[in-house]
Amino acid sequence: EIVLTQSPGTLSLSPGERATLSCRASQSLSSSYLAWYEQKPGQAPRPLIYGASSRATGIPDRFSGSGSGTDFTLTISRLEPEDFAVYYCQQYGSSLTFGGGTKVEIK
Amino acid sequence: QVQLQESGPGLVKPSQTLSLTCTVSGGSISSGDYYWSWIRQPPGKGLEWIGYIYYTGSTYYNPSLKSRVTISVDTSKNQFSLKLSSVTAADTAVYYCARREGGSYYEGVWGKGTTVTVSS
Numbered sequence: 001e002i003v004l005t006q007s008p009g010t011l012s013l014s015p016g017e018r019a020t021l022s023c024r025a026s027q028s029l030s031s032s033y034l035a036w037y038e039q040k041p042g043q044a045p046r047p048l049i050y051g052a053s054s055r056a057t058g059i060p061d062r063f064s065g066s067g068s069g070t071d072f073t074l075t076i077s078r079l080e081p082e083d084f085a086v087y088y089c090q091q092y093g094s095s096l097t098f099g100g101g102t103k104v105e106i107k
Numbered sequence: 108q109v110q111l112q113e114s115g116p117g118l119v120k121p122s123q124t125l126s127l128t129c130t131v132s133g134g135s136i137s138s139g140d141y142y143w144s145w146i147r148q149p150p151g152k153g154l155e156w157i158g159y160i161y162y163t164g165s166t167y168y169n170p171s172l173k174s175r176v177t178i179s180v181d182t183s184k185n186q187f188s189l190k191l192s193s194v195t196a197a198d199t200a201v202y203y204c205a206r207r208e209g210g211s212y213y214e215g216v217w218g219k220g221t222t223v224t225v226s227s
Contacts (some may be wrong), residue, residue: 001170022213035148037154044203045154051211088154092212095170098154 002091004025004099019076021102022085028069029093034080036065036074040103044047048073048087079104109134109219110124111204112208119198120224126193137162142207143187144214145178147200155200159207160187164184194225 003026013019023034037045047056047079049065052072062077076083083104089099115127136143144159158168158179168176169189177190191198201222205214 033212037214044220045214046217047213047215050208050213050215054211056213056215090154090156090213096156096167098156101153 002029002094002097004091004097006087006089006099006102008102009100010103010105012052012071012105013079013107014104015079015081019074019079019083019090021074021076021104023072023074023089025070025072025077025091025093027094028041031072034067034072034093035042035090037088037090038083038085045088049100061102067092074105109206109216111206111216112200113204113218113221114224115221117222119194119223120227121193121195121225122170122193125189125194125198125223125225127189127202127204127221127223129187131185131187131190131206134145136180136187137182142167142205142209143178143180144205145189146203146205146214147198148203148220149197149200157189157202196225199223199225 005024034052036049039045053065064075065075066089084099085105088101110132112130119125128135142159145157158178160166160180175192178185201220203220204218208215217226
Protein backbone atom coordinates (compact mmCIF):
# COMPACT_ATOMS: atom_id res chain seq x y z
CA GLU A 1 0.00 0.00 0.00
CA ILE A 2 1.27 3.45 -0.88
CA VAL A 3 1.21 5.92 2.02
CA LEU A 4 0.68 9.58 1.20
CA THR A 5 2.14 12.18 3.56
CA GLN A 6 0.82 15.72 3.24
CA SER A 7 2.65 18.77 4.52
CA PRO A 8 2.32 21.07 6.20
CA GLY A 9 -0.53 19.96 8.43
CA THR A 10 -1.78 23.52 8.64
CA LEU A 11 -0.97 26.50 6.42
CA SER A 12 -1.80 29.98 7.75
CA LEU A 13 -2.06 32.52 4.95
CA SER A 14 -3.88 35.71 4.00
CA PRO A 15 -6.26 36.18 1.06
CA GLY A 16 -4.30 37.00 -2.07
CA GLU A 17 -1.27 34.99 -1.00
CA ARG A 18 0.07 31.90 -2.77
CA ALA A 19 -0.48 28.48 -1.18
CA THR A 20 1.83 25.55 -1.87
CA LEU A 21 0.72 22.14 -0.56
CA SER A 22 2.89 19.03 -0.69
CA CYS A 23 1.94 15.37 -1.06
CA ARG A 24 4.70 12.80 -0.83
CA ALA A 25 4.19 9.13 -1.72
CA SER A 26 6.01 6.27 0.02
CA GLN A 27 6.82 4.81 -3.40
CA SER A 28 6.74 6.05 -6.95
CA LEU A 29 3.40 6.19 -8.69
CA SER A 30 2.17 7.18 -12.10
CA SER A 31 1.04 10.79 -12.34
CA SER A 32 -2.19 9.48 -13.84
CA TYR A 33 -3.16 8.14 -10.44
CA LEU A 34 -2.78 11.28 -8.29
CA ALA A 35 -5.78 13.50 -7.50
CA TRP A 36 -6.53 16.42 -5.18
CA TYR A 37 -9.75 17.32 -3.37
CA GLU A 38 -11.01 20.30 -1.37
CA GLN A 39 -13.30 19.85 1.61
CA LYS A 40 -15.14 22.51 3.56
CA PRO A 41 -16.78 21.88 6.96
CA GLY A 42 -19.97 19.86 6.69
CA GLN A 43 -19.54 19.28 2.96
CA ALA A 44 -18.46 16.41 0.77
CA PRO A 45 -15.03 16.64 -0.84
CA ARG A 46 -14.89 18.43 -4.19
CA PRO A 47 -12.50 17.18 -6.88
CA LEU A 48 -9.93 19.75 -7.96
CA ILE A 49 -7.14 18.00 -9.87
CA TYR A 50 -6.76 14.58 -11.45
CA GLY A 51 -3.84 13.03 -13.28
CA ALA A 52 -1.60 15.22 -11.09
CA SER A 53 -2.16 18.32 -13.22
CA SER A 54 -5.56 18.30 -14.97
CA ARG A 55 -8.25 20.53 -13.50
CA ALA A 56 -11.64 18.96 -12.86
CA THR A 57 -14.75 20.49 -14.40
CA GLY A 58 -15.46 24.01 -13.20
CA ILE A 59 -12.24 24.45 -11.22
CA PRO A 60 -10.74 27.94 -11.61
CA ASP A 61 -7.27 28.28 -13.06
CA ARG A 62 -5.79 29.64 -9.82
CA PHE A 63 -5.62 25.95 -8.82
CA SER A 64 -2.78 23.98 -10.39
CA GLY A 65 -1.16 20.62 -9.77
CA SER A 66 2.31 19.38 -10.58
CA GLY A 67 4.80 16.69 -9.73
CA SER A 68 5.81 13.16 -10.56
CA GLY A 69 7.23 10.01 -9.00
CA THR A 70 6.89 10.50 -5.25
CA ASP A 71 6.50 14.29 -4.95
CA PHE A 72 3.35 16.16 -5.92
CA THR A 73 2.23 19.74 -5.31
CA LEU A 74 -1.05 21.62 -5.30
CA THR A 75 -0.67 25.36 -5.80
CA ILE A 76 -3.31 28.02 -5.29
CA SER A 77 -1.88 31.09 -6.96
CA ARG A 78 -3.93 33.74 -5.13
CA LEU A 79 -6.09 32.67 -2.23
CA GLU A 80 -9.72 33.70 -2.38
CA PRO A 81 -11.85 33.76 0.80
CA GLU A 82 -13.66 30.60 -0.33
CA ASP A 83 -10.36 28.66 -0.64
CA PHE A 84 -9.82 28.31 3.09
CA ALA A 85 -10.53 24.61 3.57
CA VAL A 86 -8.88 21.21 3.98
CA TYR A 87 -7.12 19.69 0.98
CA TYR A 88 -6.51 15.96 0.43
CA CYS A 89 -4.41 14.11 -2.10
CA GLN A 90 -5.41 10.62 -3.28
CA GLN A 91 -3.50 7.88 -5.06
CA TYR A 92 -4.55 4.83 -7.04
CA GLY A 93 -1.16 3.35 -7.79
CA SER A 94 -1.44 0.63 -5.16
CA SER A 95 -4.91 0.08 -3.74
CA LEU A 96 -6.44 3.51 -3.13
CA THR A 97 -5.44 5.81 -0.28
CA PHE A 98 -5.78 9.42 0.79
CA GLY A 99 -3.26 11.68 2.47
CA GLY A 100 -3.96 13.03 5.93
CA GLY A 101 -4.92 16.47 4.64
CA THR A 102 -3.61 20.03 4.82
CA LYS A 103 -5.76 22.71 6.40
CA VAL A 104 -5.44 26.14 4.82
CA GLU A 105 -6.56 28.69 7.39
CA ILE A 106 -6.87 32.44 7.44
CA LYS A 107 -3.90 34.14 9.06
CA GLN B 108 -26.40 16.32 -14.15
CA VAL B 109 -25.83 13.16 -12.16
CA GLN B 110 -26.59 13.23 -8.44
CA LEU B 111 -25.95 10.66 -5.73
CA GLN B 112 -27.88 10.26 -2.49
CA GLU B 113 -26.99 8.01 0.43
CA SER B 114 -29.68 6.46 2.60
CA GLY B 115 -29.84 4.08 5.53
CA PRO B 116 -30.01 3.87 9.32
CA GLY B 117 -28.15 6.55 11.23
CA LEU B 118 -27.63 4.32 14.25
CA VAL B 119 -26.29 0.77 14.29
CA LYS B 120 -25.57 -1.41 17.31
CA PRO B 121 -22.10 -2.87 17.89
CA SER B 122 -21.53 -6.28 16.25
CA GLN B 123 -24.40 -5.69 13.81
CA THR B 124 -24.23 -4.99 10.08
CA LEU B 125 -24.25 -1.47 8.68
CA SER B 126 -26.28 -1.21 5.47
CA LEU B 127 -26.38 1.83 3.19
CA THR B 128 -27.75 2.46 -0.28
CA CYS B 129 -26.71 5.06 -2.83
CA THR B 130 -29.32 6.12 -5.38
CA VAL B 131 -28.03 7.56 -8.64
CA SER B 132 -30.19 10.06 -10.52
CA GLY B 133 -29.60 11.96 -13.74
CA GLY B 134 -27.51 9.20 -15.26
CA SER B 135 -27.31 5.44 -15.64
CA ILE B 136 -25.33 3.32 -13.23
CA SER B 137 -24.84 0.92 -16.15
CA SER B 138 -22.64 3.38 -18.03
CA GLY B 139 -19.39 1.61 -18.69
CA ASP B 140 -17.39 4.80 -18.12
CA TYR B 141 -17.68 4.80 -14.34
CA TYR B 142 -17.16 2.86 -11.15
CA TRP B 143 -19.19 3.46 -8.01
CA SER B 144 -17.39 4.10 -4.74
CA TRP B 145 -17.91 4.16 -1.01
CA ILE B 146 -15.67 6.37 1.14
CA ARG B 147 -15.96 7.23 4.82
CA GLN B 148 -14.70 9.89 7.21
CA PRO B 149 -14.64 9.40 11.00
CA PRO B 150 -15.46 12.50 13.04
CA GLY B 151 -12.61 15.01 12.84
CA LYS B 152 -10.45 12.70 10.75
CA GLY B 153 -9.44 12.13 7.15
CA LEU B 154 -10.93 10.16 4.28
CA GLU B 155 -10.81 6.37 4.00
CA TRP B 156 -11.65 4.49 0.82
CA ILE B 157 -13.90 1.48 1.43
CA GLY B 158 -14.27 0.06 -2.07
CA TYR B 159 -15.93 0.40 -5.44
CA ILE B 160 -18.00 -1.62 -7.88
CA TYR B 161 -18.50 -1.74 -11.63
CA TYR B 162 -22.00 -2.12 -13.04
CA THR B 163 -21.19 -5.73 -13.96
CA GLY B 164 -20.70 -6.51 -10.28
CA SER B 165 -16.90 -6.56 -10.19
CA THR B 166 -15.69 -5.25 -6.86
CA TYR B 167 -12.48 -3.79 -5.42
CA TYR B 168 -12.10 -3.42 -1.66
CA ASN B 169 -9.76 -1.75 0.79
CA PRO B 170 -7.59 -4.64 2.04
CA SER B 171 -7.98 -3.45 5.65
CA LEU B 172 -11.78 -3.74 5.43
CA LYS B 173 -12.15 -6.52 2.89
CA SER B 174 -13.17 -9.24 5.34
CA ARG B 175 -16.17 -7.19 6.52
CA VAL B 176 -17.29 -5.35 3.37
CA THR B 177 -19.75 -6.24 0.63
CA ILE B 178 -20.65 -3.79 -2.14
CA SER B 179 -23.42 -4.72 -4.55
CA VAL B 180 -25.23 -3.09 -7.46
CA ASP B 181 -28.87 -3.11 -8.58
CA THR B 182 -28.95 -1.75 -12.11
CA SER B 183 -32.76 -2.01 -12.31
CA LYS B 184 -33.05 0.49 -9.45
CA ASN B 185 -29.97 2.52 -10.42
CA GLN B 186 -28.57 1.91 -6.95
CA PHE B 187 -25.52 0.44 -5.30
CA SER B 188 -25.17 -0.65 -1.70
CA LEU B 189 -22.70 -1.11 1.11
CA LYS B 190 -22.77 -3.70 3.87
CA LEU B 191 -20.20 -3.59 6.66
CA SER B 192 -20.42 -6.41 9.17
CA SER B 193 -19.37 -6.72 12.81
CA VAL B 194 -19.27 -2.98 13.34
CA THR B 195 -17.63 -1.28 16.31
CA ALA B 196 -17.44 2.32 17.49
CA ALA B 197 -14.47 2.76 15.15
CA ASP B 198 -16.87 2.45 12.21
CA THR B 199 -18.71 5.61 13.28
CA ALA B 200 -18.27 8.01 10.38
CA VAL B 201 -19.83 10.03 7.60
CA TYR B 202 -20.26 7.63 4.70
CA TYR B 203 -20.07 9.01 1.16
CA CYS B 204 -20.96 7.39 -2.10
CA ALA B 205 -19.27 8.71 -5.22
CA ARG B 206 -18.89 8.17 -8.94
CA ARG B 207 -15.39 7.20 -9.95
CA GLU B 208 -14.27 8.35 -13.38
CA GLY B 209 -13.09 5.19 -15.07
CA GLY B 210 -10.48 6.64 -17.37
CA SER B 211 -9.29 9.42 -15.07
CA TYR B 212 -9.00 7.58 -11.76
CA TYR B 213 -10.68 9.98 -9.36
CA GLU B 214 -14.03 10.46 -7.65
CA GLY B 215 -15.72 13.09 -9.80
CA VAL B 216 -19.19 13.28 -8.25
CA TRP B 217 -20.02 12.81 -4.57
CA GLY B 218 -23.16 12.39 -2.52
CA LYS B 219 -23.68 14.71 0.44
CA GLY B 220 -22.83 11.94 2.89
CA THR B 221 -24.75 10.27 5.68
CA THR B 222 -23.70 9.98 9.31
CA VAL B 223 -23.67 6.53 10.84
CA THR B 224 -23.12 6.13 14.57
CA VAL B 225 -22.28 2.77 16.11
CA SER B 226 -23.60 2.67 19.64
CA SER B 227 -25.71 0.50 21.88
